[in-house]
Amino acid sequence: MDLLTRIRIVERTGSTNADLLAAPAAGEGEWLVALAQEAGRGRQGREWRSLKGNFFASTLIALRPTDPPAPSLSLAAGVALIRAVEAAAPATGLMLKWPNDLMIGPAKLAGILLERSGDRLVAGFGVNLANAPAIESRETIALSSVALVSPETFAPLIAAAFARALELWRSDLTRLTTAWLESAHPLGTPLTVRAGPDETLAGEFAGLDPDGALRLALADGSVRVMHAADVSLG
Structure with a gap:
């Protein structure tokens, strides 16, 4: 089965992540792309707004006993996302922000949501290709500020980039981590980390643990x- 035949595009669905997790026949490498998503989710149950022309898609990973820690798949997803955007448009200022955001300068361009059920994991991608949603207290941006890219055009780019990143994840996690760090906010970057409803920490980015967790120097x-937290630059 070639790359294009593993990409299924539907006009509308609730959640591409939920659809793939609920499809027992779905195999690794399959992609579901929705042109509109009615029940998209971000991290910690947040709503992911579905604006026309943006990209909403998920892919399935079948976890193996020999695989690295599953949370470190977020690194593969991030590297794949930034490589796909680099291939799609001459965007400047692209940067990964832990744990799952792709930025152009200070503004959020895209996000990733990983969800697991047993030995099956889905990686969901939301990319502001055409329109930037309004998010309270957060700056957002769309790729249309630098280039016009359709969901149908972006789908094979992210699928190919993720296949390469997944292979690297399984064969050389150290190289993958290095690739993520080279595309992210540099070591020493001031961060504000909300670790819980009553805990906010200020520190500097001190790299990643082997499982992809954030190291915050206080x-x-x-x-x-930090294995789960909201992070702001500065």
């Missing part, structure tokens, strides 16, 4: 390892 010289 002012007292200690390093806090």
